[in-house]
Amino acid sequence: MSTHIGAQAGDIAPLVLMPGDPLRAKWIAQTFLEDARCYTEVRGMYGYTGTWRGHRVSVQGSGMGQPSLAIYANELFTEYDVQSVIRVGSCGAMTERLAVRDIVIGSGACTDSSMNRIRFDGLDYAPVADFGLLRAAHDAATAAALDEAVHVGLLYSSDSFYPARPEHAARMVEYGVLAVEMEASALYTLAAKFDRRALAICTVSDHLVTGEETTSQERERTFGAMVEIALSAGAGTVR
Numbered sequence: 454m455s456t457h458i459g460a461q462a463g464d465i466a467p468l469v470l471m472p473g474d475p476l477r478a479k480w481i482a483q484t485f486l487e488d489a490r491c492y493t494e495v496r497g498m499y500g501y502t503g504t505w506r507g508h509r510v511s512v513q514g515s516g517m518g519q520p521s522l523a524i525y526a527n528e529l530f531t532e533y534d535v536q537s538v539i540r541v542g543s544c545g546a547m548t549e550r551l552a553v554r555d556i557v558i559g560s561g562a563c564t565d566s567s568m569n570r571i572r573f574d575g576l577d578y579a580p581v582a583d584f585g586l587l588r589a590a591h592d593a594a595t596a597a598a599l600d601e602a603v604h605v606g607l608l609y610s611s612d613s614f615y616p617a618r619p620e621h622a623a624r625m626v627e628y629g630v631l632a633v634e635m636e637a638s639a640l641y642t643l644a645a646k647f648d649r650r651a652l653a654i655c656t657v658s659d660h661l662v663t664g665e666e667t668t669s670q671e672r673e674r675t676f677g678a679m680v681e682i683a684l685s686a687g688a689g690t691v692r
């Protein structure tokens with residue numbers, strides 16, 4: 454058992470899907486995995502392992518924000534030998550190039566967090582997705598021929614859902630950033646540190662420009678499409 458994950462060595466698959474919401478982890482396990490077994494309930498941050506099309510897959514909640522995700526990602530990489538983590542989450546669209554329900558595959562993640570500033574003594578590190586996972590996810594999304602558009606580009610991993618300085622988001626948009634969420638930067642950084650693979654795929658749940666929001670029913674449907682993309686990309690690239 455690690456400090457925050459109540460699993461034994463071997464309980465967790467080399468491929469982990471990681472939603473922020475632990476109840477989403479439970480929903481993914483019950484909806485997409487066969488023979489899913491819960492391996493941790495510590496702090497209500499559920500984790501499950503099962504199979505998808507014959508591949509062993511785990512689903513682990515991360516909680517919200519980079520500090521929370523970093524706890525789970527660190528323990529998955531260092532104590533359970535996890536090789537690939539795919540975040541499946543939601544994001545806020547920052548530009549009219551995106552519509553609600555679109556899917557954003559994060560090629561890299563900018564941030565306002567101090568986590569990497571501290572880690573790199575003030576130097577600016579560029580956290581990026583694993584290219585193999587990114588390519589496989591894009592291929593899977595294209596093959597799925599969804600009604601929603603699929604974008605590949607930069608995410609903005611903010612520490613604040615309610616920002617004190619909204620103008621920072623506008624500056625990010627000037628430089629091509631597509632959407633805001635709260636976790637990808639830490640995930641990409643930790644995967645690099647431990648020589649593992651990571652990707653963040655997000656559905657647009659709300660639009661910062663138009664103010665539009667998705668209903669919970671719409672969220673579930675597009676979230677499901679995204680989970681299939683993640684499973685297909687992850688299972689096809691296990692090493």
Ligand code: HPA
Pocket residue numbers: 543544545611613614633634635658659
């Ligand atoms: N901000 C941060 N994270 C998010 C948002 C947002 O507007 N929407 C979904 N995740």
